[in-house]
Amino acid sequence: MVVVTARVENISVIGTGYLGATHAACMAELGFNVIGVDVDPEKIDSLSRGELPFHEPGLPELIRKHVDTGRLRFTTDMDQVGAWADVHFIAVGTPQVKGGTGADLRFVDAATTSLAASITKDALIVGKSTVPVGTAARLADLVQDTTQEGVQVSLAWNPEFLREGFAVEDTLRPDRLVIGTRNPGDEATLREVYAEALGRDTPFISTDFETAELVKVAANAFLATKISFINAFAEVTETVGGDITTLADAIGYDTRIGRKFLNAGVGFGGGCLPKDIRALQTRVAELGLDHSMKFLDEIDQINLRRRKKAVARAFELLDQDIVGKKIAVLGITFKPLSDDVRDSPGLDVAARLFNAGADVAVYDPEGNRNAAKRYPRLGYVNTLTEAVTGAELVILTTEWQEFRALTPADLNDLVAAKRFIDARNVLPATDWENHGWTFAQLGRKMQHSS
Numbered sequence: 001m002v003v004v005t006a007r008v009e010n011i012s013v014i015g016t017g018y019l020g021a022t023h024a025a026c027m028a029e030l031g032f033n034v035i036g037v038d039v040d041p042e043k044i045d046s047l048s049r050g051e052l053p054f055h056e057p058g059l060p061e062l063i064r065k066h067v068d069t070g071r072l073r074f075t076t077d078m079d080q081v082g083a084w085a086d087v088h089f090i091a092v093g094t095p096q097v098k099g100g101t102g103a104d105l106r107f108v109d110a111a112t113t114s115l116a117a118s119i120t121k122d123a124l125i126v127g128k129s130t131v132p133v134g135t136a137a138r139l140a141d142l143v144q145d146t147t148q149e150g151v152q153v154s155l156a157w158n159p160e161f162l163r164e165g166f167a168v169e170d171t172l173r174p175d176r177l178v179i180g181t182r183n184p185g186d187e188a189t190l191r192e193v194y195a196e197a198l199g200r201d202t203p204f205i206s207t208d209f210e211t212a213e214l215v216k217v218a219a220n221a222f223l224a225t226k227i228s229f230i231n232a233f234a235e236v237t238e239t240v241g242g243d244i245t246t247l248a249d250a251i252g253y254d255t256r257i258g259r260k261f262l263n264a265g266v267g268f269g270g271g272c273l274p275k276d277i278r279a280l281q282t283r284v285a286e287l288g289l290d291h292s293m294k295f296l297d298e299i300d301q302i303n304l305r306r307r308k309k310a311v312a313r314a315f316e317l318l319d320q321d322i323v324g325k326k327i328a329v330l331g332i333t334f335k336p337l338s339d340d341v342r343d344s345p346g347l348d349v350a351a352r353l354f355n356a357g358a359d360v361a362v363y364d365p366e367g368n369r370n371a372a373k374r375y376p377r378l379g380y381v382n383t384l385t386e387a388v389t390g391a392e393l394v395i396l397t398t399e400w401q402e403f404r405a406l407t408p409a410d411l412n413d414l415v416a417a418k419r420f421i422d423a424r425n426v427l428p429a430t431d432w433e434n435h436g437w438t439f440a441q442l443g444r445k446m447q448h449s450s
């Protein structure tokens with residue numbers, strides 16, 4: 001069959017958060033004219049000035065570049081894009097529903113409805129948000145019902161696999177592209193959008209809606225499972241002895257297993273892995289398959305136990321007496337190179353210690369501002385030195401390079417007591433112990449415990 005498609009020139013991206021702002025800037029970098037739409041006027045003002053309202057390496061430069069070239073614009077007015085764009089990407093949030101475990105689809109539904117109603121020229125709507133299986137089929141019907149007469153609007157699903165901290169690189173050079181479509185013309189349109197990556201032989205998986213939706217959550221569930229798998233072994237080595245990092249290295253040499261995502265520590269967090277495994281379980285249970293994804297509940301529980309373990313270690317190192325003790329918490333974002341504190345293990349640990357009465361000093365190179373919005377009462381400081389000076393205990397919860405580079409000599413004269421918990425297993429324990437530190441890691445038996 002010969003498929004004739006109109007050339008794609010204009011692209012809109014609905015939702016300009018971590019995913020949408022990145023996608024919009026990268027589409028401009030690929031040569032398209034792009035308008036980003038968001039309901040948050042502050043975000044749109046900031047982006048329109050060429051300023052990124054969050055931290056993502058390399059993205060501010062790209063936004064500024066294309067705001068300056070005029071190829072990238074931002075608006076709160078959906079009607080501006082309905083008459084203009086050939087392809088509309090939906091990149092709004094799908095957070096965990098408040099008081100439940102499923103995905104909150106209100107934003108996706110609202111964005112799709114208002115977009116479809118505003119479209120006055122033939123176009124393709126492409127969902128990028130992470131959604132429960134069945135959502136694309138439902139939205140395709142919604143689009144048909146909402147679109148004005150005489151206008152051809154179709155829907156495709158194109159899940160996103162970018163990592164925060166590497167978002168630009170992952171978008172411009174993805175390791176694979178997955179699209180779910182119902183019309184051959186839609187695949188051709190997306191091949192045109194992604195022509196540059198396809199020219200580099202990037203694997204292109206063209207499938208149905210359901211597979212595309214499930215690939216996304218399967219990938220995140222697998223990554224979460226790998227992390228909790230190694231952390232379950234960390235629970236064992238904490239009890240019997242042994243070294244969890246050596247164990248991970250040793251199994252990781254088996255290429256069928258692979259070393260990536262086997263770093264034991266305080267566990268996974270962020271705006272995606274935790275909520276995605278909960279939403280997947282919830283969706284599958286709704287479909288009557290209560291047992292298929294039940295193991296993910298255990299993955300979640302293992303992960304949450306890691307945070308409690310970090311807190312328990314703090315109590316242990318301070319002889320159960322933490323009230324009023326100064327504890328320096330290093331790293332409050334869910335991972336380095338991001339300012340994102342959604343479901344952050346470090347922030348959770350800091351809040352638990354604070355609630356137990358400790359005098360918590362939090363330092364993070366990028367995360368303090370977002371963390372302060374969630375937990376205003378924690379003691380935020382602007383430098384590592386301020387955090388550790390006079391501390392009775394130092395906890396490393398996010399492995400920023402600044403913390404990975406720490407040596408005992410950097411802290412020896414600043415702290416009140418030489419106690420350290422490396423909750424990401426990134427520092428050489430023996431060095432610290434040789435300098436008189438009581439040094440704990442997660443996945444390692446306490447040296448003084450029997």
Ligand SMILES: NC(=O)C1=CN([C@@H]2O[C@H](COP(=O)(O)OP(=O)(O)OC[C@H]3O[C@@H](n4cnc5c(N)ncnc54)[C@H](O)[C@@H]3O)[C@@H](O)[C@H]2O)C=CC1
Pocket residue numbers: 014015016017018019020037038039040043091092093094107108110111128129130131160161162163164271272
């Ligand atoms: N953050 C990440 O690294 C990745 C996120 N995802 C998925 O992408 C989606 C978005 O995630 P994030 O960008 O992290 O969320 P976010 O919360 O940073 O951004 C979502 C944006 O959508 C806007 N929005 C909400 N309703 C809207 C509407 N009706 N019209 C226009 N804009 C609207 C919000 O104001 C916000 O700016 C989620 O489904 C997430 O699971 C997928 C891969 C990577």
Ligand SMILES: O=C(O)[C@H]1O[C@H](OP(=O)(O)OP(=O)(O)OC[C@H]2O[C@@H](n3ccc(=O)[nH]c3=O)[C@H](O)[C@@H]2O)[C@H](O)[C@@H](O)[C@@H]1O
Pocket residue numbers: 130160161162163164165220223227260261262263264265266267268269270271272273334335
């Ligand atoms: O759907 C999403 O939003 C994204 O979720 C993750 O990306 P991201 O949340 O940016 O972060 P990851 O690098 O996956 O790390 C997630 C968490 O796992 C933790 N982690 C990671 C690896 C590891 O070995 N151990 C470990 O505890 C990190 O510290 C972090 O808290 C996936 O890696 C992306 O492919 C996906 O697109």
